[in-house]
Amino acid sequence: MKQSKAIIVVENREALRVAASSARISTQQGTALEMLENSRGDERDLKLIGKVLSSGHKSVIEHQTFAIAFNDVSVLAEQFVIEARLASFTVKSRRYVDFAEAGFVAPDGLSEGQRALYDATMRARFEDYGKLLALGVPREDARFVLPYCLRSNFYMTVNARELIGLVCAMLYGRGKGYPEIMALGEQLKAQFDRLYPGVIDREAGRYPGYAPMALPEEIRRGTDRTGDAELLNAPENACRLLEEALRFTGRFPAGDGVKALLSDARPRELEMANYTFRVKRVSLACVTHFTRHRMLSLLVPPVVSGLAGGDYVLPETVKAIPEAEATYRHAFEDQAGAAQKALEMGVGMETLAYFDLSGHEIDLMLTMNLRQLVHFMRLRTCRRAQWEIRGVAWKMLKLLCEREPEIFGHIGPSCVYGPCPEGKMSCGKPYRGN
Numbered sequence: 001m002k003q004s005k006a007i008i009v010v011e012n013r014e015a016l017r018v019a020a021s022s023a024r025i026s027t028q029q030g031t032a033l034e035m036l037e038n039s040r041g042d043e044r045d046l047k048l049i050g051k052v053l054s055s056g057h058k059s060v061i062e063h064q065t066f067a068i069a070f071n072d073v074s075v076l077a078e079q080f081v082i083e084a085r086l087a088s089f090t091v092k093s094r095r096y097v098d099f100a101e102a103g104f105v106a107p108d109g110l111s112e113g114q115r116a117l118y119d120a121t122m123r124a125r126f127e128d129y130g131k132l133l134a135l136g137v138p139r140e141d142a143r144f145v146l147p148y149c150l151r152s153n154f155y156m157t158v159n160a161r162e163l164i165g166l167v168c169a170m171l172y173g174r175g176k177g178y179p180e181i182m183a184l185g186e187q188l189k190a191q192f193d194r195l196y197p198g199v200i201d202r203e204a205g206r207y208p209g210y211a212p213m214a215l216p217e218e219i220r221r222g223t224d225r226t227g228d229a230e231l232l233n234a235p236e237n238a239c240r241l242l243e244e245a246l247r248f249t250g251r252f253p254a255g256d257g258v259k260a261l262l263s264d265a266r267p268r269e270l271e272m273a274n275y276t277f278r279v280k281r282v283s284l285a286c287v288t289h290f291t292r293h294r295m296l297s298l299l300v301p302p303v304v305s306g307l308a309g310g311d312y313v314l315p316e317t318v319k320a321i322p323e324a325e326a327t328y329r330h331a332f333e334d335q336a337g338a339a340q341k342a343l344e345m346g347v348g349m350e351t352l353a354y355f356d357l358s359g360h361e362i363d364l365m366l367t368m369n370l371r372q373l374v375h376f377m378r379l380r381t382c383r384r385a386q387w388e389i390r391g392v393a394w395k396m397l398k399l400l401c402e403r404e405p406e407i408f409g410h411i412g413p414s415c416v417y418g419p420c421p422e423g424k425m426s427c428g429k430p431y432r433g434n
Helices: 015-025 032-037 043-054 058-063 075-082 112-134 139-145 160-171 179-195 199-206 238-249 257-261 268-272 284-291 304-309 322-344 349-355 370-380 387-403
Strands: 005-011 065-074 087-091 151-159 228-233 274-283 297-299 361-369
Touching (some): 015 058, 043 058, 058 151, 058 160, 065 075, 065 179, 075 151, 112 139, 112 322, 112 349, 228 387, 268 361, 268 370, 274 284, 274 370, 274 387, 284 361, 284 387, 304 322, 304 349, 322 349, 361 370
Antiparallel strands (some): 005 065, 065 151, 087 151, 228 274, 297 361
C-alpha cells in the first residue's frame, strides 16, 4: 500500500523575518518597517524567536503560515487533522467524487491471518459501494458503507502556532495511539524543524503521557436510527442580553433591536449569547460537517464507539431500492462480524478504528455563539445542504424557536435573509419563514 504523506507545499520563509520583527516591536524603539529592516531571517532571529516562545509569548510565530498537502491518508487521519480549530481546509468531497478506486490504508504489524481478514473485509465494503452506485444510489449515500481506512486527499493552510499544537497532538497526545497519525506527525515535524529547529521539541513536555481508550469488549450488530438534538444550555433571556449589548454599543436606533443584528455585516453583539447542544445518532460522515465550522467548541468521542455501538444511518434513497437496502444492511452486519473477529484475533485500537464505516453513528457535544449559529443555519438548513446535516440543523433550530421565538423565528437558510447565494445551483424554492 502507498504511504500516507503530509507535505508542506508552501512555506513562506520571509515570514520568519516578520515573526522576528514582531518579537522586537513590543519591547524596542522604532517603527514596524525599521524592525523588519533589522530582521534578516538568520540564526540571530531564530534565537530571539525561541527566547520569546519559551517565555510563553507564542503569538509571534502566528505570522508564519504553511500550506500542507495530505496525500492518500485515511479518513481516520483526516478527521483527526481537521479538528484543528484555527486552520483552513479543502477536502475531496465524498458527496460528489467516485471513490470506488480510492484504495485504503492497511496498518503494519498485522499477522498473516489478521491481514487476510482486514484486506478481505475492506475490499468487500468497496464492492458494496460499487453495487450501490450501480443500483442507482447517489454517491453521497453510497459513501456510508466506505470504511474509515478509505484514502482521502486534502489541503490545509495553518499558522505555525496551530501547526505546532497539531504535531504535538499527533506525536505526544491522543494521536500517539495510531501509527499512521504518528507517522504523519513525524513527517511534518521534520519539515518544520528545517525552518524552526527545536521549537516543537520544547513543546513536547506539555504532553507528559497518553492514556489510550480501552478496547470495547464486544462489537454490537446494530440497526438504523434517526439523528436528533438536545439543547443542554442557553442564556436565561437571550433577548434581554442582546438588547443590553445593543445599548452598550449604540449601533442601532431604538426599535431596530435584535432583528437588525441578524442581517448585519458585523453582528458582534450576537457573540454574547452561547448555546450548547448534544447531537445524537449522527453518522461519522455527518460529524465532518460540524467539524468544518471553525468557530465552535466540539467534543467528539473516539470513533471506535460508533463501531462498537453498531447503529447506522439508512438513507431514503437506499430504502427505496430493496436490493440496495439488503446490500447496505449486510455491509454493516458483515463489518460488525469482521470487527468482532479481528478483536478476538488480538488487533489493537489502531487497527480496529479503521473498521468503522462512515455511516456508523455517534453522539457529539458542541457549543456555538449566536453569531455562528446564524451562519450555521444559513448553510445547513438550506435545501442544497446534505440531507442528514440539514435534518439535524432543523431539529436544533426547532428547539431554539421553542425557547425564544423572538430571535430564532427570524433565523433560517440564506433565502430567509435575501437572494439565494447559490446562483445557478439554487433549488428555486425559497423558504418564506420557519
